Amino acid sequence: MTTRNLRKRVQRRDVDGRSYEKFDTSGMEDLNEPLLGNRENDDMPSHQQTLEDIWDDDRKKQHLHWTSLFTQLIAQWAHWLANIVHGSGVLIGRLLPFTSPSENGEMKKFLRRQPSLSPLQEERLKILQQRLHVPFDGSRAEHQDALKQLWRLSYPDTKLPALKSELWKQMGWQGSDPSTDFRGGGFISLENLIFFAMTYRDSFQNLLHKKDGNRAEWEYPFAVAGINISFMLVQMLDLQSGKPSSLAGFRFLELLGEDEMAFDHLFCIAFKMMDAQWLAKRATYMEFNDVLKSTRTQLERELSLEDTASVRDLPAFNLLKNTIE
Template structure:
C-alpha cells in the first residue's frame, strides 16, 4: 500500500482529500486577495476621483457623460454613480426623485412636476460640482435624459406591481368587458356563451373559470393578453392557431400568463434596463412593458416551432431556453428587443 501511494504521488496523482484541501486553500487565498483589493479601492477611490478631477477638470458624472454615447451604458453608469455618491446634495436629489417614482407620479401625465424636479436636480448638481451649464450644455442634456430614464423605469415598476395586485373579479363589469374583448379579438366568429364556460379551455385556460388562471398575476396578466390580441391581432391569432395543433400544440392563455411572470421578473431585477435605456430617451410607460411582452410571446412561439416540439412537456425546455437567450441578450449594453409584427 505504501509503495502504491508513493508511486501515485510520483506520477502526479493526489488523493481526493488532498485535492479538495488544495482547492480550499486556493479559494481562501483568492477570497482574501479580493477582499484586500476591495478594501484598498474603498479607501483609495475618493483620492483617485480627486486626482482625476484635478487632471481633467471634470467631475465623475461629466466623465461618464462625455466618454459614453447616450443609452444603456451611460445611464447605467450614471445611476451607479448617483446611488453610490456620499454627497449630501446628490443623496437629497435621489431621495426626492425616488419618492415621486415609487409613488407612481414620475410619468407623462404628471409632466409639470417631473420636468421641474429634473431641472432642479441637474441645476443642483451643477452648483455642487461647480459646473457652468453654459459651458457644458451636452452634460446638462445628458443628465436630463439619464434622470428621465432611471426614474421612469422605477415608476414603471410601481405601475406594473400595482396592476399585478388587482385581482380579477367577474362581478366587476370592467373586468368582464376586458375578458369579453379578449375572447372576441381571438375568436371573432365564435361568440362567448357565458362568463364561465368550457370555451375558455379551447384557448388555453386551465378550467372553465378564466379567473383561476390569473390568481397571483392579477389584472396585469389580462391586460398583457388583451393588448397583444387587440394591437397585434394577426400575430395573436396565428400563435393561437399553432397552439391548437394536435402535432405541436401548447396552452395559449396559460403560456401568455407565464410570460407575464417572466416580463415582471425581467423588469423588477433590472434586466430590462438595457433595452429601455437604449430604446426610450425619456420616461417609460405601461405600453412599453406590453410591447416587451408581445416580443417574448412571439420569440417563444418561434423557438417552439424551430425546435419542432410535439408535446407539452417540451414547453418547460423551450421556456428555459428563451430565458437563457434573454439573459444573454440583455447583458449587452447595445441591446434593443426588436420584432416585426405581421
C-alpha cells in the same frame, strides 16, 4: 409515457360554424410544469405546484448554485493565499469565470449607470408596479368585461360564451372558468393578452390558432402560456423590487423611459420568441418549462445589447407582424 398517450383528440364539434377539438387530458395529474396548478372545482392533488411555488423552487436552486460557486471561490482564494505565504510564487488554479469579458464590461457600465433614474422612468415604473399588484377578480365587472373583450378580439365572428363555459378551453384556458387560471399572473396578464390582440393582430391570431410551423401533437394552451410569460417577465425584470437590480431590469427601465407601454410590447415579443423556440426545438407540452427558460435567456441577451433605445430595436421585434403605430 408518450405525448400520444397523454393527449388524444377524441372528437371535433362545431361552434357557430367553427370547429374545435375536445381533448382527453387523462394522465395530466402528475405533471409539474408551470402551466399546471390547482384549479377550483378540480380533482388535482393537493401537492400540485402553483406558479409561485415553481419560481420559489427556481430561486432556491439559484441560491444553492451561487452558494456553491461562492464556496469554491473562497477555497480558491485560500489556496492562492497559502501559496503566497509559503513563498511558492506560483498561482495554482484560476478564479471561476462568472462572466465573459463582454458581459463583465456590460455589468460595469450597468453598475456605474444604475443609480440615476429620470423622473419619467420613476413615474412609469411606479405605474407599472401598481398594475402588477392588481389580482384578477372574476367578481369585478371590469375584469369580466376584459375577458369578454379578449374573446371578441380572438373570435370576432363567434358568439360570446358565458363566463363559465367549455368554449373557453378552445382559447387555451385549462377549465371552463378562465378566472381560476390567473393565480400569479394577475390582471396585468389579461391586459397583456388584450394589448397583443389589438396591437399585433396577425401575430396574435397566428399564435392563437397555431398557424406557423409544424405543430406538436400536444400543444401548449395559448391563454395560460400568456399568463406564464407575463409572470416570467416580472421575475426576469425584477419589477417587484423598489428598483430593478439586474442588467436586464435596468435596460428595461431605459426602454420604459421611451415607451410607457414597453412591458406590453415586450410581452408580445416574448410570446413570439417562445413560440419560435417551441417550433425550433420541436417541443411538446412536457417541455414547456424548458422552452420558457430558454426564452428568458434569449430575451436577457437581447436586452443586454448596446444601442437598444426602444423595444423596436430588439432583434426579436421583427418576429411581430401587423404593427399598429
